Amino acid sequence: MTSFTVLGAxxxxxxxxxxxxxxxEHDVTVPERDTxxxxxxxxxxxxxxxxxxxxxxxxxxxxxxxxVGVLSALLQNTDFDSWLYLSSTRVxxxxxASDTASEEDMLPAKxxxxxxxxxxxxxxxxxxxxxxHPAMRVARLSNVYGSGQSPHTFLGALTKDLKETGAATILxxxxxxxxxxxxxxxxxxxxxxxxxxxxKIYNIASGTQxxxxxxxxxxxxxxxxxxxxxxxxxxxxxxxxxIARIANEFDFSPRFIQDDLPFLLxxxxxxxxxxxxxxxxx
Numbered sequence: 001m002t003s004f005t006v007l008g009a010x011x012x013x014x015x016x017x018x019x020x021x022x023x024x025e026h027d028v029t030v031p032e033r034d035t036x037x038x039x040x041x042x043x044x045x046x047x048x049x050x051x052x053x054x055x056x057x058x059x060x061x062x063x064x065x066x067x068v069g070v071l072s073a074l075l076q077n078t079d080f081d082s083w084l085y086l087s088s089t090r091v092x093x094x095x096x097a098s099d100t101a102s103e104e105d106m107l108p109a110k111x112x113x114x115x116x117x118x119x120x121x122x123x124x125x126x127x128x129x130x131x132x133h134p135a136m137r138v139a140r141l142s143n144v145y146g147s148g149q150s151p152h153t154f155l156g157a158l159t160k161d162l163k164e165t166g167a168a169t170i171l172x173x174x175x176x177x178x179x180x181x182x183x184x185x186x187x188x189x190x191x192x193x194x195x196x197x198x199x200k201i202y203n204i205a206s207g208t209q210x211x212x213x214x215x216x217x218x219x220x221x222x223x224x225x226x227x228x229x230x231x232x233x234x235x236x237x238x239x240x241x242x243i244a245r246i247a248n249e250f251d252f253s254p255r256f257i258q259d260d261l262p263f264l265l266x267x268x269x270x271x272x273x274x275x276x277x278x279x280x281x282x
Contacts, residue, residue: 001025001026001027002026002027002044002045002195003026003027003028003029003043003044003045003081004021004026004027004028004029004044004045004046004047004194005028005029005030005031005038005043005044005045005046005047005080006018006021006028006029006030006047006049007031007035007046007047007048007049007050007070007074008048008049008050008051008086009030009031009049011049011050011051011053011150012053012144012146012148012149012150012183013049013086013141013144013183013186013187014049015148016146016148016183016186016187017047017049017186017187017190017191018030020187020188020191021187021191024191027044029043029044035070035073035074036073038074038077038078039073039074039077039078040077040078041078041079042078042079042080042081043078043079043080044080044081045080045081045082045084045194045195046074046078046080046082046083046084047084047086047190047194048071048074048083048084048085048086049086050066050067050070050071051063051066051067051086051121052066052067052117053150053152053153055152056116056117057113057114057116060113060116063116063117063120064116064120067117067120067121067123067124068120068123068124068127071085071124071127071128072127075127075128075131080133081135082133082135082136082137082194082195083128083131083133083135083136083137084137084138084139084190084193084194084197085124085125085128085137085138085139086139086141086190087121087122087124087125087138087139087140087141088117088118088121088140088141088142089101089140089141089142089179089203089205089238089241090117090118090121091107091118091121091122091125091140092105092107092140092238092239092241093115093118093238094107094108094109094110094118095107095108095239096239097237097238097239098239099239099240100239100240100241100242101203101238101239101240101241101242102203102242102244102245103140103199103201103202103203103242103245107122125138125201129200135197136200137193137194137197137199137200137201137202138200138201138202139189139190139193139201139202139204140201140202140203140204140205141181141186141204141205142178142179142180142181142203142204142205142206142241143155143178143179143180143181144180144181144182144183144186145180145181145182145183145257145260145264146182146183146184146264147183147263147264149183154172154178155180158170159264159265162219162224162226162265163265166224166225167224167225167226168219168224168225168226169226169227169228169229170212170215170216170226170227170228170229171228171229171232171233172212172228172232172233172236173212173232173233173234173235173236174211174212174213174216174228174232174235175211175212175213175235175237176211176212176235176236176237177209177210177211177212177235177236177237177238178209178210178238179205179206179207179208179209179210179238179240179241180206180210180256180257181204181205181206181254181255182206182254182255182257182260184255185204185206185252185254185255186204189202189204189246189250189252190204192250193250197249198249199245199249202245202246203241203242203243203245203246204243204246205241205243205254206241206243206254206255206256206257207240207241207242207243207247207254208240208254208256209237209238209240210256210257210258212228213228214258215257215258216228218258218261219261219265222261222262222265224265
């Protein structure tokens, strides 16, 4: 039986990942919040899901601690068979929107308050990659969607409003776009990368940019009242994410958010989309 330690298991990705690993009959350890109790232990295959998502701007110091501080202490004081650090494709935000962002790209530096999340993730990545261990890896996740996603994210807040009232107003620009990847695609890939990944860094994304107006059109076609605010910020367009590495190594073929919208917007009795995220979650 393979032993996994999931750090940040109370968060969106961590909860789904833990459930997936248990279904696969792995031995899964979910530590308490006080990770200092792990010092001196062998943690097996570690997947580091600790982090903040949409509320990082309000919690800058907690963001640094989650992405770097806790990580540093654990790397110095534990043993492990493999380590997979969850980062974000937000780190490609400084590239030109016409680019295709691959794991080998040089990333431009432009410090700002809004870039705190990106640079703290890159510092966490760099710290991991300084460790001389053959199974030290990084996964850069795009915008992960699925049941139970945080209401602090754009899509989480949007689906929450639609499910509660049947209507929503998108405050973003219709031309803004993001890459959305299903949690159902993410968790099996994390397991495979942790156990057998041959590269140091992996993009985990759909490889397709979905514009806000395309999302609104698909939602409207399902019978919901969806529109845009009268005034909107300038469009935010991120580069396309290159997924050739996971496609070639793991025969990955992504789901697409437009196809999954009926599931996301179905109001179920046991729906957990309103669950609060812990301060250290992903």
